[in-house]
Amino acid sequence: MDLNERLTQDMKAALKAGPSGKVRLETIRFLRAAVKNAEIEKQAPLSDDEILGIITKQVKQLRDSIADFQRSNRQDLIERAQAEIDVLSGYLPEQLSADEVRDLARQVIAQVGAQGPKDMGKVMGPLMAQTKGRADGKLVQQIVKELLG
The missing domain is CATH 1.10.1510.10 (Uncharacterised protein YqeY/AIM41, N-terminal domain)
Structure with missing residues (x-):
């Protein structure tokens, strides 16, 4: 259905x-x-x-x-x-935890070779595609900022 x-x-x-x-x-x-x-x-x-x-x-x-x-x-x-x-x-897929988002963010950072805050755009595009509908965009952005320094 x-x-x-x-x-x-x-x-x-x-x-x-x-x-x-x-x-x-x-x-x-x-x-x-x-x-x-x-x-x-x-x-x-x-x-x-x-x-x-x-x-x-x-x-x-x-x-x-x-x-x-x-x-x-x-x-x-x-x-x-x-x-x-x-x-x-109830209609949304199960939401990712902050730790799961952090793990995905680390993977994307490694894939794109991001070095610092200036590379945030390189990370956010692919990461948002992976977390679409399963994580709040503000949370994803906050975690990426934290990881990139």
């Missing part, structure tokens, strides 16, 4: 769950609308990788929103955003 079919099935299940599935239903509906808009823009169905890209983008936006909500002291909005992240995270 592809990701689009899975979203449809999960939305139906959330509908049947009634009030207990409200956040899940609204989150999946919002995600399906974003996927549909991207399909209209592309004028073709999206692949699972493209849908994962949309999910990753939405999770990043929600995490950024949580930081704003914390500054505004809005616990209700923080909890709502976290619940949406939890729903969306």
Whole structure:
């Protein structure tokens, strides 16, 4: 079953769950609308990788929103955003730990022969390709900076 079919099935299940599935239903509906808009823009169905890209983008936006909500002291909005992240995270591949990202970064640094901070661009491209959808870009960047000095 592809990701689009899975979203449809999960939305139906959330509908049947009634009030207990409200956040899940609204989150999946919002995600399906974003996927549909991207399909209209592309004028073709999206692949699972493209849908994962949309999910990753939405999770990043929600995490950024949580930081704003914390500054505004809005616990209700923080909890709502976290619940949406939890729903969306269920569709993402298992996330890499910081140690796993660090190991991958070391491998890429060795492959490209990076010597210092000026070579960060050489490392980030291949490393982001390897960690796409499985690690937060900020974490990857932070680890590469740390390793390159």
